[in-house]
Amino acid sequence: METSSNEDELKKNITDSLVTAKDMKVITSKIINVWYLGSWNGTYITQLSYTEGLIWKLMESHPPGAKQPGFKSWSVKPFNS
DSSP states (O other), X not given: XXXXXXXXXXXXXXXXXXXXXXXXXXXXXXXXXXXXXXXXXXXXSOHHHHXXXXXXXXXXXXXXXXXXXXXXXXXXXXXXX
């Protein structure tokens, strides 16, 4: 049962019990990997898990070969040009 009294304490408890705990470290990192990359042990779970992985939002990009970059995106000059 969770007994945190505020958000900071809750975050610390989650970190202590899931992210840094020796017995949970492997499974926690795999779950985070699924959220961001849509893959488990290097294999994509589904097509949707690949196309909707959080990595694409983080990079402000789109998954190659899976989604179009968006209407008229070709008319916007790239950042590094």
